[in-house]
Amino acid sequence: MGTYVPNTRDEQQLMLEAIGLSSMDDLFSTIPKEVRLNASLDIPKGMSEMEVSVKMRKIAGMNKVYDTVFRGCGAYRHYIPAIVKQVTSKEEFITAYTPYQAEISQGILQSIFEYQTMICELTGMQVSNASVYDGATAAAEAVIMSREKSRKKALVSATVNPMTIETIRTYLDGTDMEMAIIPEKDGLTDIEGLMSMLGDDTACVLIQQPNFYGLLEDGDAVGGILAGTDIKYIMSCNPISLGILKTPAEYGADIAVGEGQPLGIGLSFGGPYLGFMAATEKLMRRLPGRIVGETTDSQGRRAFVLTLQAREQHIRREKASSNICSNQALCAMTAAVYLAAMGREGLAQAAKLSMSKAHYLADRLCEIDGYELVYKGEFFNEFVTTVNTDADKVLDILSEHGILGGYPLDGKHKGCLLWCATEVNTREEIDNMVRILKDIK
Amino acid sequence: MKLIFEIGNKNRKLDLMPECDVPVADIDDKYKRKKELRLPNVSETEISRHYTKLSRRSFGVNCGFYPLGSCTMKYNPKINDEMAKLPGFADIHPLQPADTVQGCLKVYKLAEEYLCSITGMDAMDFQPAAGAHGEFTGLKLIWAYHRDRNDTGRDKIIVPDSAHGTNPASAAMAGFSVINIPSTEEGFVDVNALRNAVGEDTAGFMLTNPNTIGLFEEHIHEITSIVHEAGGLTYYDGANLNAIMGIARPGDMGFDVVHLNLHKTFSTPHGGGGPGSGPVGCKKHLIPYLPTPRIVERDGILAFDEKSDKSIGRVKSFYGNFLVVVRALAYMMTLGAEGLKNASENAVLNANYMLHMLKDTFDIPFGNGRCMHEFVISLERLKKEKSVSALDFAKTLLDCGIHPPTMYFPLIVHEALMVEPTETETRETLDEVIAFFKELYERAYNDPDSLHGTPLTTPIGRPDEVGAARNPRLRYYSD
Numbered sequence: 001m002g003t004y005v006p007n008t009r010d011e012q013q014l015m016l017e018a019i020g021l022s023s024m025d026d027l028f029s030t031i032p033k034e035v036r037l038n039a040s041l042d043i044p045k046g047m048s049e050m051e052v053s054v055k056m057r058k059i060a061g062m063n064k065v066y067d068t069v070f071r072g073c074g075a076y077r078h079y080i081p082a083i084v085k086q087v088t089s090k091e092e093f094i095t096a097y098t099p100y101q102a103e104i105s106q107g108i109l110q111s112i113f114e115y116q117t118m119i120c121e122l123t124g125m126q127v128s129n130a131s132v133y134d135g136a137t138a139a140a141e142a143v144i145m146s147r148e149k150s151r152k153k154a155l156v157s158a159t160v161n162p163m164t165i166e167t168i169r170t171y172l173d174g175t176d177m178e179m180a181i182i183p184e185k186d187g188l189t190d191i192e193g194l195m196s197m198l199g200d201d202t203a204c205v206l207i208q209q210p211n212f213y214g215l216l217e218d219g220d221a222v223g224g225i226l227a228g229t230d231i232k233y234i235m236s237c238n239p240i241s242l243g244i245l246k247t248p249a250e251y252g253a254d255i256a257v258g259e260g261q262p263l264g265i266g267l268s269f270g271g272p273y274l275g276f277m278a279a280t281e282k283l284m285r286r287l288p289g290r291i292v293g294e295t296t297d298s299q300g301r302r303a304f305v306l307t308l309q310a311r312e313q314h315i316r317r318e319k320a321s322s323n324i325c326s327n328q329a330l331c332a333m334t335a336a337v338y339l340a341a342m343g344r345e346g347l348a349q350a351a352k353l354s355m356s357k358a359h360y361l362a363d364r365l366c367e368i369d370g371y372e373l374v375y376k377g378e379f380f381n382e383f384v385t386t387v388n389t390d391a392d393k394v395l396d397i398l399s400e401h402g403i404l405g406g407y408p409l410d411g412k413h414k415g416c417l418l419w420c421a422t423e424v425n426t427r428e429e430i431d432n433m434v435r436i437l438k439d440i441k
Numbered sequence: 442m443k444l445i446f447e448i449g450n451k452n453r454k455l456d457l458m459p460e461c462d463v464p465v466a467d468i469d470d471k472y473k474r475k476k477e478l479r480l481p482n483v484s485e486t487e488i489s490r491h492y493t494k495l496s497r498r499s500f501g502v503n504c505g506f507y508p509l510g511s512c513t514m515k516y517n518p519k520i521n522d523e524m525a526k527l528p529g530f531a532d533i534h535p536l537q538p539a540d541t542v543q544g545c546l547k548v549y550k551l552a553e554e555y556l557c558s559i560t561g562m563d564a565m566d567f568q569p570a571a572g573a574h575g576e577f578t579g580l581k582l583i584w585a586y587h588r589d590r591n592d593t594g595r596d597k598i599i600v601p602d603s604a605h606g607t608n609p610a611s612a613a614m615a616g617f618s619v620i621n622i623p624s625t626e627e628g629f630v631d632v633n634a635l636r637n638a639v640g641e642d643t644a645g646f647m648l649t650n651p652n653t654i655g656l657f658e659e660h661i662h663e664i665t666s667i668v669h670e671a672g673g674l675t676y677y678d679g680a681n682l683n684a685i686m687g688i689a690r691p692g693d694m695g696f697d698v699v700h701l702n703l704h705k706t707f708s709t710p711h712g713g714g715g716p717g718s719g720p721v722g723c724k725k726h727l728i729p730y731l732p733t734p735r736i737v738e739r740d741g742i743l744a745f746d747e748k749s750d751k752s753i754g755r756v757k758s759f760y761g762n763f764l765v766v767v768r769a770l771a772y773m774m775t776l777g778a779e780g781l782k783n784a785s786e787n788a789v790l791n792a793n794y795m796l797h798m799l800k801d802t803f804d805i806p807f808g809n810g811r812c813m814h815e816f817v818i819s820l821e822r823l824k825k826e827k828s829v830s831a832l833d834f835a836k837t838l839l840d841c842g843i844h845p846p847t848m849y850f851p852l853i854v855h856e857a858l859m860v861e862p863t864e865t866e867t868r869e870t871l872d873e874v875i876a877f878f879k880e881l882y883e884r885a886y887n888d889p890d891s892l893h894g895t896p897l898t899t900p901i902g903r904p905d906e907v908g909a910a911r912n913p914r915l916r917y918y919s920d
Contacts (some may be wrong), residue, residue, distance in 0.1 A: 002775035004516050004708070005787045006867045014870060015790055024786040027793060028688055030811065031657050035689045037448035042558040046777025049520050060529025062544030064537070072760055075535050081457050084486050087492040095501035095517050097509055102906075103839050103899040106442070108498030108713040111492075113446050117916040121479050125917050130714065136758040144614075151511035157810040163758045170732070174584050174616035216472050239796050239872075259758065269545045270535030270759025271570065272716030284913065290714065294470040295909035298894070302442070303904035308913060309475055312502040312851075313573070313610035318619040323610035326571035326704065326719075330712030340445055340481040340488050341455050347480065352465065360463035378468050399538065407536055427462040 001046035007151040009321040067402040067427045071363065072382050072420030073212075074135065074161050075270065076262045078240065078350065079424050081341045086263045088334045098290070098326070102305045112292040112329065115336040122242045122339075123256035124249025125278035130290035130331040131325060135259025136167035138275030139206060139236050142255045143168055145286040146232035147177055147206035153201045157182045157189040159211035160236065178204065187213045187375035187384075191221045198225070204255075207242035207250075209255055210241060213418065214358070214382025215375055223252030232283075239263050239276065239335075240354060240422075241380050244349035248278075255279045264338025265331055275330035285311060288322030294416075335404075353423035357430070361421045364434045371437075375417055382420045384413060389440060393416050397440055403433055442498070442900075445491050446917050449483035456890035478917045498900045499713070500844055506866060506874055510815045510847040510859025511605065511653060513683045513705035514789075518775070521708065521768035530767050535759040540746035545763060549736050551771045552720075559781065560679075560699050561692020562722030567761035568732045572680065574756065575700030575719025576611035576647075578732060580751040582698055582723060583645040583674045584615055585730035587750055592672065595644040599668075601630050603653045605852040608678060617644055623832035624853055628654040628807035630664055639671035645785050650694065651685070651813035653851040655792070655859075660820040665695025674698065674727075682706045683863070684789055684814035687782025698723040707769035718765035789816040791871060795862055798875045802882050806854060815861035817854050818846075823882075824856050827889040831856040834881065836903060839896035841877045 007015070008373050016022065028036070047055070069077045088094075099105030099112075104195030112130045119128035132138045133215065143154045154172065156165055158181050165181070172179050182205070183193040198205075205226060207216050219235065226233045226358045235248040240262045248256035260274030261267075279287055285308060293307035313320040342350065358381040365371045370388020387394055391408045394417075398405040421430070445524035470645060483491070507514035525531065533545055534835040559850060569575040580598065587595045598612035599620045609619040622634040630648065639646075646668040653659045665675045679701035686706070688909075691699045703709050704717035709779040710716070710825065733752045745760065776784060789812075796805065798818045803818045820831045835845030835858065847859040885892055896902065 001777050001780045001783075003780050004518060004776075004865045005783060005785060006865065007787065007791075011868050012787065012790060016796045020446040021793075024790065027786065027789045028657075030659065030813075031685075032659060032661065033688050035661060035685075035694050037687065037689055037693065039779060041687050041778035043555045043773065043778040043781065046775055046780040049775065052771055052774045053522060055774060056524040056767070057527060057529070058526040059547055060524075061546045062475050063529045063533050064541035064545060065532050066530050066534070066537075066541075069534060071534055073535060073884070077532075077534070079457065081455065081673050083455075083488055087488065089522075090492065090496040091503040092499040092821045093503040093713055094522070094710045095503050096499050096713040097507065097512055097514060097844075099499075101500070101835070101845060103836065103845070103901055104500040104906050105498075106900050107495035107497065110442065110444070110498070111495055111713075113915075117446065119482060120916045121454045124474075124476055126662065127913075132717075133574060133762075134758045135568070137574075138826050152620075161758070165754060166733075166755040167757060170581065170756055171614075171753065174581070174588075174617075175614075176607075194480070216468065242474065243478065244473060246472055247476060254551060266531045267534045268531055269533040269542065269763040271757070271762040272765060273758070284915070291913075291915055293909040294914040295815065295905045297901040297904050299902055303901045305904045305909050307906070307909040307915075310910070312606075314606035316610070317606050317852055318609035318613040320606070320610040320613070323573045323577055323607050323614045324571070325573045325607050326702075326711070326715040326717040328712075328716045329714030330710075332714060333713070334444075337488065340483055340491075341485070342457065342480070343454045343482060345454055345481045347478065348455050353458060353461055355468070355794065356461055356463050356466040359466035378472065380468075390596070398720075399541065404534060404537060408856050423458060430463070439765070 002048060017108050019025045039062060039364055066138040066404040070419050070421060071404045071407050072360045073418055074163060074259060075267055076423050077267055077420055077424055080261050080264050080266065083341050084334060084337045084440045086336045088330060093330060093333060099306060100304065106304060111333045111336060113294060113304050115290060115332045118339045119276050119278050122239055124247030125256050126281040127284045127287065128278040129287045130292060131328045132277055132289055134273040134275045134277035135236065138166040139164045139256035140168045140171035141288045142234045142277060143204055143206065144171065145288065145321065147304045148203060151201055151203040152177045154179045154204050154206065155182050155197055155202055156206045158184040159187065159189055159213060160206060160208040180262050187377055189217055191218065195225060200264055202231045202261045206234040206236065208236040208379040210238060210382065213375060213384050214379040215377040216380060219251035228384065240351050243351035254283060260335050263335035265334055272328055272331055274328045274335055286321055289324045290362050292437055326347060350423050354421060357421035357425045358383065361430050364430055368437055381422060382418060384416050384418050385418055391417055394440060398433065398436065401436055442494060443543055445481045445483065446515055446919060448487055448491065449481055451482055453482045453484055455485050456826060457867050458715055473720055489528045505842050505844065505869055508846050508860045508862050509844065510861040511680055512719045513863060515708055515863040516865035517708055517710040518772060521771040525764040530764060539742060541753045543743055546736055548767055548770055550743060552766050555773045556701060556720060556722060559686055560722050561690030563725045564728045565720050565722040566731045567766055568756050569719040569721055570757055570762050571715060571717040572700060572702040572719040573607040573611055575721045576607055577614055578756050579676055579698040580615040582730045583728045585751065586674060586727055588643055594642055597642045599638050599646045601648065603853050604647060605678060605680060608647045621656060628656055632660055635664060639667055639673060643671050643673035645674040645676050647676040647678060649681050651681045654817055655812040655815040656808050657775050660792060661694045679727065680705060681814065682708045684785055684866055687778065687787040688785055698727055703765055703769040708767040708772045708889055709765050716765055718762045725826050734760060741880040784864045791862040791864060791866055794817060795871055795875060799878055802879050815859060815866045816869045818858040818860065819854050820856035823885055827885055829889045829892050833892040834858065836914065837881055837892045837895040840898045843874060843877060850854040854898050
C-alpha cells in the first residue's frame with residue numbers, strides 16, 4: 001500500500017495518547033453509528049509507485065496517439081515551445097493555492113496580471129478576467145453578464161460551435177433568460193435574419209470568428225447593426241488567429257471570449273483547457289471570476305492583489321455575478337508563457353502558417369474527384385468538404401496510416417468532413433494523405 | 442519587480458516556427474487586424490529568469506505548511522503529474538473515435554467506480570471543471586428531477602449560514618432562490634429551523650459534512666429525512682470529504698447528489714487557482730438527468746453517448762478536466778481502500794492533535810475540544826482586548842514561513858482562523874507550528890503593535906486593497 005502519511009504507526013499512537021485517545025476509531029466517536037461504514041471500500045489494494053506507473057502506462061497505451069492530426073473542431077494541435085512546459089512545471093506554480101495571501105503570492109498574481117494584459121492585447125479589449133473553465137463556459141458567462149432587466153434574450157448564431165450552443169442552453173435553462181438561434185446562410189450568420197430577430201428584449205448577439213465551419217464572418221456588419229444599441233456584441237474567437245485577424249474590439253464587440261487551448265496547452269483529451277474573457281471597461285464590474293489589479297504596498301512598492309471582489313461568491317453569495325471560484329490559473333499562466341515566447345511575430349507566423357497549410361490542404365483535397373469545398377467563403381484554418389465515399393470508411397483508412405482525418409459532421413452536413421491544419425502539419429504529410437485518399441475506391 | 446513587458450528589447454525574439462513549405466495564403470484586408478499586437482519582446486533566457494523570479498515570489502505546498510481550512514492543501518504526489526504527462530493521455534484529441542481512446546475512457550470508468558465506492562453513490566460524472574461547476578451541475582439535476590415530475594413549484598434551495606459562498610451562488614445561477622437558515626450555538630444545523638424552512642417550495646438542501654466548523658453533523662439522518670419528507674432533495678458539498686474516506690459515506694447519510702473536489706481530497710494540485718475537477722455523483726433516481734455526453738459500455742467498448750431525453754445537457758465543451766482525473770486516479774490506485782481510510786484517519790488525527798495543543802491558549806468556540814479534519818479558532822477576544830485581528834495574526838504568520846489558515850470563514854465565527862493541517866504533515870511540523878502559534882499569541886498580548894505592520898520579510902508588505910478596487914489597474918499599457 002502506498003501512502004503519503006509521513007507519521008509512523010508509533011508516532012500516530014503517541015499523538016493519539018497525547019490527546020487522550022487510544023485508537024483511531026476513537027477520533028470518529030462523534031459520527032452516529034448508523035452512518036458509520038462497517039465494510040472496507042470496494043477499491044483494490046494500494047500499490048507501490050512503480051506498480052502504479054506500470055499500470056497507468058498500460059492504460060495510456062490503450063489510446064492511439066496520432067502522428068498526424070487534421071482535426072480541430074474546438075481543440076487544436078499546435079507546436080508548444082519547450083520553455084512553456086519547463087516554466088509551468090515549477091512546483092511553486094503547480095502547488096500554490098488561489099493567491100488570497102498577496103504578500104507571498106506576488107508571483108502568481110503578477111503572472112495573472114501579465115496574462116490579463118496579453119488577453120487585452122490579443123482581443124483589443126480593455127479588461128480581462130483571470131480565466132474561466134473553457135471556451136464554452138466563457139461564452140455562457142458572457143451571455144449571462146449581458147442580461148439587463150428588460151433584456152433577457154440571447155441571440156446566438158447557428159454557426160457557433162454546437163458544443164458552445166449546448167452549454168449556453170444548459171446555463172440558461174431554468175433562469176429568466178432565453179436563447180434564440182440566428183439562422184445561417186451559406187455557412188455564415190444570416191445578417192438579414194439577425195436584423196429581423198432584434199428587439200427590445202435582446203440582451204446580446206453572439207457570433208464566432210472564425211466560425212464553426214472555419215469561415216470568416218462579416219463581423220463589421222454585425223458591429224454596424226449593434227452600434228449605438230444597448231445590445232451587447234459578444235464575439236468568440238480563436239486566439240492564434242488574432243495574431244493576424246481583426247480583433248473583436250475592431251469589430252465593435254463589447255465582450256470577447258474564446259477557447260485558450262491553442263495557446264500552448266496540449267490536446268489532453270479535452271481538458272484542462274482555458275476560457276478567456278475580456279470586455280470593455282464599462283462592463284468591468286460585471287465580469288465573472290477572479291481579476292488581478294495593480295496597487296502599492298505600505299512602502300509604495302508595486303503590488304498585485306485580487307480585486308473587485310465585491311462581484312464574487314465569497315463576498316456576495318447568492319447575489320454574485322457568477323458562482324465561479326477555482327478557475328484555470330495554471331492554464332492561464334501557460335498561455336502567458338506561450339505568448340511571451342512566441343511574441344508578436346511568432347504568433348503571426350503561427351497564424352499565417354496555419355492558414356497557409358489549411359489552404360494548401362483544401363486545394364489538394366479538391367483535386368480529388370468528389371471532394372469539394374461545401375462553402376466558398378474565406379476561411380482561416382478549418383473548412384468543410386464533401387467526401388467521395390463513406391466518410392467513416394475514409395477515416396478508418398486514414399487512421400490505419402496514423403492520420404486523424406477531418407471531423408465527421410452530423411445533421412445537414414452528414415457525410416462531410418470538417419478539416420483543420422496548423423503549423424505542425426507539413427507539406428509532406430498533406431501530400432501523403434492526399435495520395436492515400438486518391439487510392440480509396 | 443519588473444513586468445515581462447518592461448524587460449527585453451524591440452525585435453528580440455525566439456526562433457520557433459519553420460519556413461513555410463507551401464504557398465503562402467492571404468485573406469482580404471477587411472479581415473486583418475489593424476492595431477499592432479504588443480506582446481513581450483524577450484529572449485528565452487529572459488523568460489526563464491522572469492518566471493524563476495515569479496516562482497520565488499510564490500508559495501506552494503512544496504514551500505511550507507499550508508493549513509488552509511476547507512481547501513485541503515495536502516502534498517501533491519509527483520507520480521500523478523508524471524502520469525498526466527504521458528503522451529498517451531496528454532496528446533489525445535477529445536474528438537477521436539471511441540476505439541482509439543479506450544484508455545482515456547477507462548480512466549474515467551475506474552475513477553467512477555472508486556469514487557462511487559467512497560461516496561456511496563450510484564454514478565459519477567466528470568464533466569464539471571471545478572467544485573462550483575459541480576455544484577451548479579448537481580443543482581441542475583435537482584431542478585430537472587422536479588421538473589420531470591411536474592413538481593414545478595419547487596424553486597428554493599436551503600443552505601445553512603455556515604455554508605461556502607459558492608453554495609448560494611450556484612443555487613442562484615441554477616435559477617433557484619436561496620433560503621439561509623441559522624446554525625445552533627453548538628455550530629450544527631438548526632434542525633428546528635430546517636423543519637420550519639422546508640415546504641412545498643423546497644427543491645433541495647445543501648450541506649457540507651463535516652460542516653465548515655469541522656464538526657460532523659450529529660443529526661444527519663434526521664436532517665436528510667426532514668428534507669426528503671418535504672419532497673426536497675439533499676445535496677452534499679464534498680469540500681470536506683477528506684475527513685471521512687472509508688469511514689462514512691454521503692450516500693449512507695441520505696444524500697441524493699454530491700460533488701467532489703479532486704483538487705482537495707484527491708491530491709491534485711491547485712495550480713495557483715486551478716484547474717480543478719468537480720465530479721458530480723448521484724443516486725439512481727438522478728442518473729437520467731446527468732449531463733451529456735455520458736460514458737457507456739457496449740459490447741466491451743466504452744464510448745460517449747450523446748443521447749439522453751432527460752439530461753440537463755452539456756456544461757462544458759469537452760468532457761471533464763481529464764488530466765486532473767488521471768492524477769486523482771493515480772492517487773487512488775496508490776493508496777487503495779486501506780490507504781484512503783488511513784489518509785482520512787491521519788487528517789483527523791493531525792487536526793485533533795493541533796487542536797488539543799492549542800485549545801488552552803486559544804478560544805475554539807465549537808466542538809468541546811474535538812474536531813474532524815479542521816477546526817476554527819476565534820480571535821474575537823484578542824481583537825477586543827488588544828486590537829489584534831485575525832488578519833494581523835495571519836499576516837504575522839507569513840514572517841514565520843507559514844501559510845496562514847483560512848481567515849474570516851465561516852461567517853458565523855468572528856475573527857475566525859480555520860485550520861486544516863491535512864494528513865501529509867509530520868508531527869515535527871505540527872509541533873513547530875503549535876509553538877509558533879502560542880508564541881505569537883503571547884506576543885499579541887505583550888506587544889500588540891508588533892503585529893500591526895506585518896509581514897516584514899515578504900517581497901511586499903500589506904497591499905492597498907481599497908486603492909486597488911477604487912482605481913482599478915487591471916492591465917499594463919505599453920504606451
